[in-house]
Amino acid sequence: xxxGSSQLQDIADRVIAQAARGEQVEAYVxxxxxxxxxxxxxxxxxxxxxxxxxxxxxxIKDGRTGFAYAGTLDESAIxxxxxxxxxxxxxGTPDEWAGLAEPxxxxxxxxxxxNEALAAYPTADKIALAxxxxxxTAASDPRVRVDDANYSDGxxxxxxxxxxxxxxxxxxxxxxxxxxxxxxxxxxxxxxxxFSVGRSPHEFDLAKAAREAADRATRLxxxxxPPSKRVTVVLDPYVTAQFLGVISSALNGENVIKGRSLFAxxxxxxxxxxLFTLIDDPTNPKAYTATDIDGExxxxxxxxxxxxxxxxxxxxxxxxxxxxxxxSTGNSVRGGFKGTPGVGCLxxxxxxxxxxxxxxxxxxxxxxxxxxxxxxHSGVNxxxxxxxxxxxxxxxxxxxxxxxxxxxxxxxxxxxxxxxxVEVGGDVDWLPSMAAGVSLVIxxxxxxxx
Amino acid sequence: MIEHEVLERVLxxxxxxxxxxxxVYAEDKSSTSAGLDDGRVEQVSSGRDRGAGIRVVVGExxxxxxxxDLSEAGLxxxxxxxxxxxxxxxxxxxxxxxTRSPAHVVNRIEIYPDxxxxxxxxxxxxxxxxxxxxMGGAIGQVSAGxxxxxxxxxxxxxxxLLAEDEQVxxxxxxxxxxxxxxxxxxxxxxxxxxxxFELFDQHDVEELARxxxxxxxxxxxxxxxxxxxxxxxxxAGSGGVLFHEACGHGLEADLVSKGASVYRGKVGxxxxxxxxxxxxxxxxxxxxxxxxxxxxGHPSQHNVLIQDGVLTDYMWDHLRARKEGHAHSGNGRRQSxxxxxxxxxxxxxxLNGTENAEDIIRDTPYGVYVAKLGGGSVNTxxxxxxxxxxxxxxxxxxELTDPLREGNLIGNGPQVLRDxxxxxxxxxxxxxxxxxxxxxxxxxxxxxxxLRVKSMTIGGTAA
Numbered sequence: 001x002x003x004g005s006s007q008l009q010d011i012a013d014r015v016i017a018q019a020a021r022g023e024q025v026e027a028y029v030x031x032x033x034x035x036x037x038x039x040x041x042x043x044x045x046x047x048x049x050x051x052x053x054x055x056x057x058x059x060i061k062d063g064r065t066g067f068a069y070a071g072t073l074d075e076s077a078i079x080x081x082x083x084x085x086x087x088x089x090x091x092g093t094p095d096e097w098a099g100l101a102e103p104x105x106x107x108x109x110x111x112x113x114x115n116e117a118l119a120a121y122p123t124a125d126k127i128a129l130a131x132x133x134x135x136x137t138a139a140s141d142p143r144v145r146v147d148d149a150n151y152s153d154g155x156x157x158x159x160x161x162x163x164x165x166x167x168x169x170x171x172x173x174x175x176x177x178x179x180x181x182x183x184x185x186x187x188x189x190x191x192x193x194x195f196s197v198g199r200s201p202h203e204f205d206l207a208k209a210a211r212e213a214a215d216r217a218t219r220l221x222x223x224x225x226p227p228s229k230r231v232t233v234v235l236d237p238y239v240t241a242q243f244l245g246v247i248s249s250a251l252n253g254e255n256v257i258k259g260r261s262l263f264a265x266x267x268x269x270x271x272x273x274x275l276f277t278l279i280d281d282p283t284n285p286k287a288y289t290a291t292d293i294d295g296e297x298x299x300x301x302x303x304x305x306x307x308x309x310x311x312x313x314x315x316x317x318x319x320x321x322x323x324x325x326x327x328s329t330g331n332s333v334r335g336g337f338k339g340t341p342g343v344g345c346l347x348x349x350x351x352x353x354x355x356x357x358x359x360x361x362x363x364x365x366x367x368x369x370x371x372x373x374x375x376x377h378s379g380v381n382x383x384x385x386x387x388x389x390x391x392x393x394x395x396x397x398x399x400x401x402x403x404x405x406x407x408x409x410x411x412x413x414x415x416x417x418x419x420x421x422v423e424v425g426g427d428v429d430w431l432p433s434m435a436a437g438v439s440l441v442i443x444x445x446x447x448x449x450x
Numbered sequence: 451m452i453e454h455e456v457l458e459r460v461l462x463x464x465x466x467x468x469x470x471x472x473x474v475y476a477e478d479k480s481s482t483s484a485g486l487d488d489g490r491v492e493q494v495s496s497g498r499d500r501g502a503g504i505r506v507v508v509g510e511x512x513x514x515x516x517x518x519d520l521s522e523a524g525l526x527x528x529x530x531x532x533x534x535x536x537x538x539x540x541x542x543x544x545x546x547x548x549t550r551s552p553a554h555v556v557n558r559i560e561i562y563p564d565x566x567x568x569x570x571x572x573x574x575x576x577x578x579x580x581x582x583x584x585m586g587g588a589i590g591q592v593s594a595g596x597x598x599x600x601x602x603x604x605x606x607x608x609x610x611l612l613a614e615d616e617q618v619x620x621x622x623x624x625x626x627x628x629x630x631x632x633x634x635x636x637x638x639x640x641x642x643x644x645x646x647f648e649l650f651d652q653h654d655v656e657e658l659a660r661x662x663x664x665x666x667x668x669x670x671x672x673x674x675x676x677x678x679x680x681x682x683x684x685x686a687g688s689g690g691v692l693f694h695e696a697c698g699h700g701l702e703a704d705l706v707s708k709g710a711s712v713y714r715g716k717v718g719x720x721x722x723x724x725x726x727x728x729x730x731x732x733x734x735x736x737x738x739x740x741x742x743x744x745x746x747g748h749p750s751q752h753n754v755l756i757q758d759g760v761l762t763d764y765m766w767d768h769l770r771a772r773k774e775g776h777a778h779s780g781n782g783r784r785q786s787x788x789x790x791x792x793x794x795x796x797x798x799x800x801l802n803g804t805e806n807a808e809d810i811i812r813d814t815p816y817g818v819y820v821a822k823l824g825g826g827s828v829n830t831x832x833x834x835x836x837x838x839x840x841x842x843x844x845x846x847x848x849e850l851t852d853p854l855r856e857g858n859l860i861g862n863g864p865q866v867l868r869d870x871x872x873x874x875x876x877x878x879x880x881x882x883x884x885x886x887x888x889x890x891x892x893x894x895x896x897x898x899x900x901l902r903v904k905s906m907t908i909g910g911t912a913a
Contacts, residue, residue: 040708046512046790047535053518068496072518077498088494091568095490147710182710182831189712189831220832225907228678258488259591260627262634338497378825378838379858379909383627384635388675388857388909390836407834409858409909411677446911448677448860 005031005157009169011073012161015057015082019163024060024100025082026166029053029073030337032156035123039130039149047127056337059085060099064092069338101296101318101328102164108299109283111292113172115199118153121175126151129177129201136210137179137194143221144214147180147191166297176432177204183217190223192216197288197432219371220392223404226449232367232422233410233445234360234396237429237437239370240350244278244435247414248345249382251280251305253316253331255343257323262385262415263311271311272418277351278306280315280331287347288432295334295341303329305345309418317343348435353424357439360425367396368447370410385414408449412442420444451478452502454548456522457606460504461546464529465608468536469506469513471772472529472546472608475745476502476520477787479601482563486575487593494568503787504532507769511535516788548612554742554749556733559618561646563598570647571596574622574655581656582626585663588670590634591627594659598647605747613747619738619893620649621882624662630670637665638840642882644740644893665822665841672853675842675910681817682859682906683810683845687878688822690896693728694798694885695828695835696863697721701730701755701763702781702793702887703770705830712833712864716761722867724759725803725901732780732796738882739796739895746782746791753779756867767793785890795885797895803873807900810872812848818908819843819850820859823880833863836909858909866903874900 008029015027036048055078056069066088070077092098134149153175161167178195194213196204235243255261263271282291282300291300296318304312315331316324320343333344361369374390381387392406412420425439457474464472481497502525503516513535517528575594582592601617621642628635639662643649684692700711713721722728732741732750741750746768754762767782770793783794811819819842826837842854879897 040510043509044511044535046514048514048790049531049534050514050516050788052516052788065493066495067493070498071501072498081496081498084496088496088568091484091491091494091572093486093490093492095492145709147708189709191710191829191831258593259629260634339495340493374829374834375825375827375836375838375858375860378827378836379856381636381856384633384669384856386856388838388911390834390858390860390909406832407860407862407907409677409836409860409907411675411857411909411911413911446677446909448907448909450679450907 005159005169005171008157008159009161011055012159015078016161016163018082022061024163026058026100026160026162028056028158028160028334028337030156030158032154034154035126035152037127037130037151039134042131044127045148054337055081056339057081057085058340059089061089063094063096063098064089065098066092067340097319097322099322100162100164101166101298103166104298104328106299106301106330108292111285111290113170115173117200117202118173118175119155121201129204133177133179133206133210136206137181137213140210140214141218143183143185143218145182145184147182149179151177160297168293168297170293174199175201177206177209179209179213181213181217183221185221188221190217190220195432220404220406223392223406225407226395226405226447228448228450230444231447232364232441232443234357234364234367234369235440235442236369236371237427237439238431239373240440241431241433241435241437242373242376244348244350246376246380246382248348251314251345252343253314253320253324256314257320260383262383266311267313269311270309272306272309273421274309275424276306276309276418276421278348279304280345280348282346284347286430287436288430289347289434291346294330295332298328298330298332300346301330315343315345317341345434350424350438352426352428352438354426357425357427360423360439360441361396361401362399364396365398368405369394369396369401382414387412387414387417408447411446411448417442451602451604452476452520454612456525457612458546458548459522460525460529461606461608462544463526464504464506464533465544467533469508469533471507473505474502474525474606475603475787477601477603479599480564481597481599482568482571483595483597484572484575485595486579488591489579491572491575494572499786501787502528503789504528505790506532506536508536512790514790546608547610548606549610551611551613551747556735556740556742556750557618557644558735559646560648562618563600563620563647566647574650578624578655578659581659582624582663585660585667588628588630588667589626589663590629593625595623597621603745605745607747611747613743615742617644617741618646619644620647622655624659626662626666628666628670635666635669635672637662640881642738643736644738645736668853669855672855674912675854675857676818676908676912677910679905679907681814681902681904683814683817683819683900683902685819685821686807686874686876686900687880687897688820689901690799690880690898691823691826691837691883693800693898694795694896695826695837696861696866697728698795698798699828700830700833700863701765703764703766704793706764707770710831712831713761717763719761720759721761721864722756722759723870725870725873726756726759726867727754727801728756729754729801730765730781730795730798734797734895737797737879737895738893741796744780744782745784748778748780748782750796751780765793765795767791783892785892789890792888794887794892795894799879799897800899802875802877802899805872805874807874807876810874810900810902811845811850814845814902815847817845818854819845828863835863836860854910860907860909866906869904870901871904872902876900
């Protein structure tokens with residue numbers, strides 16, 4: 001909660017002051033600016049500079065909820081948003097657990113979410129960064145072409161006020177550079193990408209982004225379709241982060257109470273290998289998604305989810321907690337002013353082991369190092385647990401990395417994969433995602449190829 | 451929304467520092483949505499999005515800015531910001547004179563969403579919930595979502611174009627969870643068209659809910675899908691996403707011109723089985739991807755992309771068409787006024803073949819029958835794509851046998867197009883989709899008759 005805008009807080013405060021008797025009202029006000037620069041062949045391809053603002057208002061009365069938003073902070077528009085939200089209340093089904101969050105006394109762990117150096121960074125230098133990234137990438141390998149190089153930044157401020165006593169505001173900014181690559185060899189073309197993120201451009205590592213973008217594209221040239229068989233897979237940290245994102249759905253308290261989690265009624269039971277210890281900790285400043293408050297305005301906090309394979313509990317918002325007979329874990333998430341908050345993990349981290357990826361690979365007799373997955377949104381069902389995803393990577397034979405492989409799938413079920421974990425690596429990578437990455441070895445996965 | 455003269459003055463402001471082309475895209479969108487879950491209508495939401503995006507093109511560079519302020523002052527400020535890329539300066543005043551394009555009406559709307567009470571919208575959800583739960587005790591959970599939108603757009607550019615359109619959409623989504631001895635399974639159905647609330651008079655939403663419930667219940671006895679390369683038969687109206695991913699994206703001129711498509715330089719060549727004729731058609735009235743004009747103001751079109759297996763053309767937006775001297779194809783689309791337009795599909799479908807669908811199954815000794823596909827994605831440069839099968843059955847000795855658990859199918863676009871060895875005469879459109887590209891989502895439709903691919907890799911776990 002850096003010092004945010006008193007202007008936005010005033011707007012939110014004025015809305016909730018209009019609450020009628022028996023009404024709970026929440027106002028969420030946001031304003032943001034963004035810069036988006038794309039460079040192609042040494043020239044700026046596009047330069048986007050824009051600002052947006054808006055308000056979302058939730059009204060709860062007699063257990064019924066109504067919501068409305070508008071993409072403007074115009075005074076008359078705000079009045080109409082409140083009127084619409086009130087009108088919408090009548091059409092909800094009464095819900096005895098409906099209600100806004102109330103202050104719970106949990107102290108906020110302050111985070112440094114605002115960076116003055118970024119706010120003051122000149123536009124010309126932003127363009128120069130994208131051009132430099134393009135140049136470094138193109139120079140890294142003669143087979144590599146750059147599809148586009150990008151610089152993006154954003155700054156946003158928000159304020160929330162509720163009739164139940166929540167009143168918080170804050171501001172945040174961040175930036176990143178990214179590059180997409182193409183690598184050609186005869187008729188074959190493969191793609192790659194690289195990125196670097198930071199609170200300020202001074203934290204970028206352009207050389208690393210360029211090297212990774214070139215490497216991701218070239219390493220797949222000449223890749224073959226592997227045979228179908230059961231193997232041990234080593235997931236790259238980038239892939240593990242996506243795998244944890246899938247698991248998060250089953251740890252979501254709302255999914256549990258609504259009968260959509262394969263972990264329901266299993267607290268205290270073994271759901272994974274004893275090597276698997278998972279926390280959600282948005283108070284860790286190393287996490288890309290570190291934050292001080294959740295979507296309802298409560299303090300974000302550290303929660304233990306799975307301890308040595310044993311399920312500890314779920315993440316909750318104030319609503320899901322009320323229904324489950326517990327208290328919020330500070331895991332309300334909100335996508336912006338256009339929607340009401342839901343429930344979700346904020347910053348997952350798997351407890352790391354001790355060894356490097358090379359050491360993990362050395363112990364694999366017959367397997368694949370999975371460097372990329374494709375289709376996690378289409379072939380994985382977190383409710384049934386069915387897991388099947390397209391993949392590419394390198395074959396592993398007798399502990400040695402071998403030929404590149406692509407156009408195959410790896411499949412199992414989430415339930416089995418969690419128990420089939422052989423080892424967690426020590427190579428934690430704080431990726432720009434909701435989960436930190438780390439190498440992960442999983443046995444007995446079906447590889448489908450030729 | 452914005453007066454003719456104001457648009458002319460804003461375009462002049464946008465070009466004051468120079469530039470080859472300027473455009474104003476403005477929209478005013480009102481939407482209503484309602485969600486039901488766990489037996490309760492959780493909430494009704496109303497939204498209003500209104501604003502304009504302004505771009506200025508100078509050589510190969512585009513400047514873009516957007517604003518929610520549609521006053522002349524607000525638009526001029528955005529025009530100034532967008533014109534920052536035109537730093538050469540000194541072009542002086544350029545007069546833009548707009549000529550209104552004749553209306554190109556594709557979608558006929560009978561009942562506008564703002565004329566329908568919220569109670570009627572909410573009652574759809576309750577009917578769906580009841581119908582799904584009527585399918586028996588195995589149904590553990592039902593959630594349903596309703597959404598409507600009415601969007602007016604206006605596009606004006608420095609070539610003198612002034613065009614307007616109104617897009618009205620309604621969609622209903624139903625998700626069902628069934629519980630069995632071996633865990634949970636899911637079913638999903640959706641109904642969405644670019645028409646008014648009359649949509650729900652024309653379709654049986656209860657039957658749609660029962661279909662979603664049946665899907666979940668059937669999958670409770672599903673066995674693991676096979677692993678490896680085998681023949682795949684795809685049911686009519688469920689596999690259009692295959693063409694969307696396997697070749698549609700690769701035929702987008704922006705990707706082609708950067709050499710990021712396997713179909714670059716292939717116009718006039720045989721790229722698919724001669725059975726395949728592929729069309730992208732924004733004029734297909736009422737379909738989810740149907741539009742009167744694209745988001746650059748050009749009328750939607752019926753574009754043949756592949757004729758009898760031969761690649762005939764790509765899809766184009768303004769920038770690519772201008773650069774390569776090609777005609778517009780009505781494929782310049784954007785998610786909202788906050789986004790730059792790019793080449794996008796509309797309704798992409800494969801025309802009928804001549805065979806009978808039952809015969810195709812009967813002629814398949816062993817394979818997988820896909821009755822419903824989920825989402826997919828493609829790498830346009832390599833052609834590798836995946837898509838999920840959410841309802842599938844084993845084919846044994848020419849007959850459908852056991853239901854299969856979910857999994858991904860994987861293939862290479864150009865290879866799969868060549869491997870289509872049977873095409874039926876039972877064309878159907880599929881479910882409404884949202885196509886994502888470069889962070890923007892737009893509504894698209896797809897369709898195809900029953901067809902067989904002689905070999906695709908099924909990502910199951912059974913040996």
